Amino acid sequence: MSVQQDDLDGRLSRHLRRGIVTGAGAALIAIYLGSVGLLAMMNARPVVANVLTLAQTALLAIAFLVGLLSQRTSAKDRSPVFWTAPLAGLVAGLLAAGFASLILSINLRSIFIALTPPLARLLTFGQPGISGAGLLVAGSVVAASAGALYQRLPHKVRRLIFPAALAVLLCGMFQEFIQVILQSNALFRWFAPWFYGWDGLTARGGLTIFAIALAFAALPFLVRRPGGFAGSAGSHPWRRSAPALLVLLLLLLVPIAGGPYIAQVFLLIGLYVLMGMGLNLELGLAGLLDLGFVAFFATGAYITAILTADSPLALAHYTAVPSFPFWAAMPLAVLGAVLMGILFGIPVLGVKGDYLAVATLGLGEIVRIVVQSDAAAPILGGAQGILQIPKPQIGGFQFGSAVSLFYLTLAAAIFAAYCAWRLERSRLGRAWIALREDEDVAQAMGINLVQSKLLAYAFGAAFAGLAGSIFAVMVNSVFPSSFQLLMSINVLALIVVGGLGSLSGVVLGALVLIGLPEALREFGEFRYLFYGLALILTMRLMPEGLWPAGRRRRRIVVPATGARSAQAARP
Amino acid sequence: MSETSLITAAPGASARKRINGIDIFMWVLRCAVAAIALFGTVATLLEGRYSLAQWFDFAMFGLTLGSVYALIALGYTMVYGVLRMINFAHGDITMTGAFAGYFVATGASRSGLLAAHPILAILAIFTIAMVTCIAVALATERFAYRPFRNSPGQAPLICAIGVSFVLEQTVRGMFGSGVKSYPVTPWQDAVVTPLGMRIPVINLFVMGCAISAMVILYLIVHRTRMGMAMRAVSEDKAAASLMGVDVDRVVVFAFALGGAMAGVASVCYALIYQQVHFFMGFAPGIKAFGAAVLGGIGSIPGAMVGGMFLGLIEAVGPALFLDGLGITAPYQLRDAIGFLVLLMVLIFRPQGLFGEAMAKKRA
Numbered sequence: 001m002s003v004q005q006d007d008l009d010g011r012l013s014r015h016l017r018r019g020i021v022t023g024a025g026a027a028l029i030a031i032y033l034g035s036v037g038l039l040a041m042m043n044a045r046p047v048v049a050n051v052l053t054l055a056q057t058a059l060l061a062i063a064f065l066v067g068l069l070s071q072r073t074s075a076k077d078r079s080p081v082f083w084t085a086p087l088a089g090l091v092a093g094l095l096a097a098g099f100a101s102l103i104l105s106i107n108l109r110s111i112f113i114a115l116t117p118p119l120a121r122l123l124t125f126g127q128p129g130i131s132g133a134g135l136l137v138a139g140s141v142v143a144a145s146a147g148a149l150y151q152r153l154p155h156k157v158r159r160l161i162f163p164a165a166l167a168v169l170l171c172g173m174f175q176e177f178i179q180v181i182l183q184s185n186a187l188f189r190w191f192a193p194w195f196y197g198w199d200g201l202t203a204r205g206g207l208t209i210f211a212i213a214l215a216f217a218a219l220p221f222l223v224r225r226p227g228g229f230a231g232s233a234g235s236h237p238w239r240r241s242a243p244a245l246l247v248l249l250l251l252l253l254v255p256i257a258g259g260p261y262i263a264q265v266f267l268l269i270g271l272y273v274l275m276g277m278g279l280n281l282e283l284g285l286a287g288l289l290d291l292g293f294v295a296f297f298a299t300g301a302y303i304t305a306i307l308t309a310d311s312p313l314a315l316a317h318y319t320a321v322p323s324f325p326f327w328a329a330m331p332l333a334v335l336g337a338v339l340m341g342i343l344f345g346i347p348v349l350g351v352k353g354d355y356l357a358v359a360t361l362g363l364g365e366i367v368r369i370v371v372q373s374d375a376a377a378p379i380l381g382g383a384q385g386i387l388q389i390p391k392p393q394i395g396g397f398q399f400g401s402a403v404s405l406f407y408l409t410l411a412a413a414i415f416a417a418y419c420a421w422r423l424e425r426s427r428l429g430r431a432w433i434a435l436r437e438d439e440d441v442a443q444a445m446g447i448n449l450v451q452s453k454l455l456a457y458a459f460g461a462a463f464a465g466l467a468g469s470i471f472a473v474m475v476n477s478v479f480p481s482s483f484q485l486l487m488s489i490n491v492l493a494l495i496v497v498g499g500l501g502s503l504s505g506v507v508l509g510a511l512v513l514i515g516l517p518e519a520l521r522e523f524g525e526f527r528y529l530f531y532g533l534a535l536i537l538t539m540r541l542m543p544e545g546l547w548p549a550g551r552r553r554r555r556i557v558v559p560a561t562g563a564r565s566a567q568a569a570r571p
Numbered sequence: 572m573s574e575t576s577l578i579t580a581a582p583g584a585s586a587r588k589r590i591n592g593i594d595i596f597m598w599v600l601r602c603a604v605a606a607i608a609l610f611g612t613v614a615t616l617l618e619g620r621y622s623l624a625q626w627f628d629f630a631m632f633g634l635t636l637g638s639v640y641a642l643i644a645l646g647y648t649m650v651y652g653v654l655r656m657i658n659f660a661h662g663d664i665t666m667t668g669a670f671a672g673y674f675v676a677t678g679a680s681r682s683g684l685l686a687a688h689p690i691l692a693i694l695a696i697f698t699i700a701m702v703t704c705i706a707v708a709l710a711t712e713r714f715a716y717r718p719f720r721n722s723p724g725q726a727p728l729i730c731a732i733g734v735s736f737v738l739e740q741t742v743r744g745m746f747g748s749g750v751k752s753y754p755v756t757p758w759q760d761a762v763v764t765p766l767g768m769r770i771p772v773i774n775l776f777v778m779g780c781a782i783s784a785m786v787i788l789y790l791i792v793h794r795t796r797m798g799m800a801m802r803a804v805s806e807d808k809a810a811a812s813l814m815g816v817d818v819d820r821v822v823v824f825a826f827a828l829g830g831a832m833a834g835v836a837s838v839c840y841a842l843i844y845q846q847v848h849f850f851m852g853f854a855p856g857i858k859a860f861g862a863a864v865l866g867g868i869g870s871i872p873g874a875m876v877g878g879m880f881l882g883l884i885e886a887v888g889p890a891l892f893l894d895g896l897g898i899t900a901p902y903q904l905r906d907a908i909g910f911l912v913l914l915m916v917l918i919f920r921p922q923g924l925f926g927e928a929m930a931k932k933r934a
Binding site for chain 2: 032035036037038111112113114283287289346347348349350351353354355357358359361362363365366369370372373374375450489492493496525526528529531532533534535536539540543
């Protein structure tokens with residue numbers, strides 16, 4: 001009897017502790033967002049005009065997630081009870097309210113620049129004093145309970161609600177972006193006012209989008225054939241390539257519809273996709289973590305600049321070399337980048353693992369410092385860079401606008417994707433993958449390590465050089481300050497988030513990591529915080545990335561299906 | 572390039588190894604770097620542009636900077652020793668300490684404590700910076716590194732790069748992106764002149780702090796039980812754990828010690844340059860990693876010597892190697908020299924000057 005009582009007490013205290021700990025964690029996250037300055041910035045962006053700002057959405061989402069997590073079954077807690085959710089919400093709300101009153105009562109701004117009274121007002125939903133704190137606590141409890149309820153819903157219902165809510169959030173967050181597209185076309189202009197007012201998504205628009213998205217999410221359930229496909233999503237080749245085709249279609253159409261600004265954003269995304277595919281060959285396939293990748297990009301850009309520019313630094317100006325058109329300079333830029341890749345690769349051939357990352361980082365930094373210095377200024381222009389790079393021309397047509405340059409990049413990216421796709425399935429690609437998995441075994445299998453590694457650097461560099469060449473004509477000039485280490489990190493982040501070794505992952509990663517910060521311009525200064533968090537969270541929660549590479553998936557799945565089909569064949 | 576394969580393990584086999592283009596390239600690279608350094612040195616010395624006192628100043632500054640590098644390098648060495656992982660964020664952990672020290676220092680300077688009781692104020696600055704660094708290091712270990720303890724491949728390093736960015740950007744978001752200047756005390760500008768040579772007090776102070784911190788650390792690692800456990804884990808994790816060593820506790824201890832050293836380093840670094848900035852930790856961090864590898868990763872005296880060497884090369888290098896070659900503005904290339912040293916070490920001597928061959932085994 002007493003043993004049971006002890007057990008009950010133990011469980012009770014465990015639930016109590018779980019509620020308090022998750023609640024405190026949520027409050028810490030909210031406090032962090034506030035003190036870094038993100039909340040104040042998010043408050044300026046409405047999700048639903050005059051109803052909900054992004055900051056409020058984020059706070060509610062944190063409380064919601066806490067409720068959701070408190071109901072998750074884990075190895076420690078097999079039967080979570082419902083009341084932990086409101087408890088966690090209560091704890092989170094109380095701590096956040098305490099934080100808000102702390103901001104108001106003590107002036108911390110001389111140290112923490114973001115802890116301002118507006119932040120406190122934001123946390124308490126604009127209400128002063130005790131009523132604001134009460135509102136915060138109540139909101140937190142309600143959101144946490146909602147999260148708990150959501151977690152307890154059947155899986156099918158959750159799969160309906162989540163995409164719908166996400167659609168509303170995206171349509172609200174990116175309203176400027178979407179409005180630009182909507183204004184471009186008479187048909188769109190006709191129904192736009194239903195969804196968007198001048199200051200953002202309207203409430204009725206939000207509800208309509210929710211309903212439409214719900215209907216779309218329900219579609220697979222309604223047209224479900226006997227046998228279903230939920231368990232065998234990878235079985236139809238077209239089903240797996242359909243999202244990729246959709247993305248491609250979107251890439252083709254959006255820049256025309258959206259005008260120069262959106263074309264510019266997509267152009268940038270395209271350049272990063274090119275670089276991402278290059279680094280993907282090195283890191284995703286061959287397993288060489290190269291943090292000096294930006295050096296290849298810079299090589300491509302500088303060679304293009306020196307050969308084509310109309311400036312005293314161009315080769316044509318002080319040697320007998322004629323001034324090149326872009327189309328002749330681009331292959332040379334790619335070739336130069338390849339040479340750079342090989343030169344870069346030879347010294348670090350024997351360096352492995354973590355040391356390789358630091359060594360390549362050092363190489364990249366040396367290249368940047370040398371280019372930036374006055375010592376190299378007579379040739380490369382030093383910190384002032386090289387200016388007046390002409391736009392490419394075909395006949396009379398000049399690739400002057402962002403839209404036309406975007407299509408040039410898209411063509412380059414499609415060509416590069418085709419090359420990467422063929423390379424991945426070639427003998428060399430398999431050699432790279434063997435190299436990634438185990439260098440010594442690969443060597444024992446007869447793979448020429450030196451050759452395969454150098455080819456990985458060379459191909460990776462070729463893609464980056466191509467991107468650099470287009471980048472140079474895009475901005476009409478090259479500066480050493482454009483080729484910071486941060487750029488290598490950007491590329492690394494986008495292929496990690498997209499999924500190492502996955503081509504579609506590169507595109508998705510670039511859309512998320514390059515496109516998002518461009519669409520949410522005011523968050524530009526938080527871009528690297530976002531990247532850092534993306535790297536950590538991806539590695540912790542989904543190391544295969546958003547769109548895992550097929551080959552990795554196959555490696556895990558093949559034995560299982562093979563065994564199953566063997567069993568099926570037996571009777 | 573792994574020359575030690577089983578087949579060629581017979582004595583004398585390495586001598587018969589085929590010489591290929593890659594080896595030639597590497598030798599050319601080695602000789603080119605050596606030749607540039609040599610010609611530059613000879614040319615500079617013949618030119619005689621710098622006086623002996625100037626060289627002395629360079630060397631003094633180099634040793635001061637080097638002692639800071641050495642302190643940071645110790646953090647890398649200890650973590651690498653027990654975990655075989657580069658704590659990429661260590662430079663940024665150092666930066667957080669510098670910020671903590673900065674806020675204490677400005678507070679003390681405003682209240683007059685820094686002028687009235689400088690020793691007390693300096694002690695407070697060091698303590699707060701060390702506590703901050705230790706706290707950040709432990710939090711990093713707990714939330715970012717521990718989940719990857721046993722995962723192979725690049726996941727831990729990629730995560731560490733992420734941590735580095737999160738730390739930088741958090742500090743930037745919380746405290747602003749501007750360069751903050753450290754309060755200056757009168758004694759910082761004082762100069763002593765033993766034997767007719769001018770030595771700024773601050774240099775002596777920084778070197779003294781660094782050396783005493785390193786001596787304390789050496790005693791902890793070599794004289795205490797926990798230090799012995801740490802050495803055991805860095806030798807062989809599995810065997811140590813079989814002998815009853817709690818590996819988790821040792822890892823936490825290593826991070827704490829590294830954090831403490833980073834705290835001392837951060838204040839010293841801020842005292843030398845008299846400013847703090849959210850990006851200040853990155854370059855010294857990477858270069859200090861080079862120093863740790865140079866001295867032989869896992870070795871405490873090695874980190875000291877490596878750091879001093881790196882500091883000296885960086886301070887003397889631009890003038891000694893490059894000035895004579897007629898390169899304009901050689902000081903802009905200072906960081907490049909530091910990175911070149913790092914690179915040469917990683918390429919040609921990954922086991923370091925007196926490290927065991929451990930680095931070669933894993934890296």
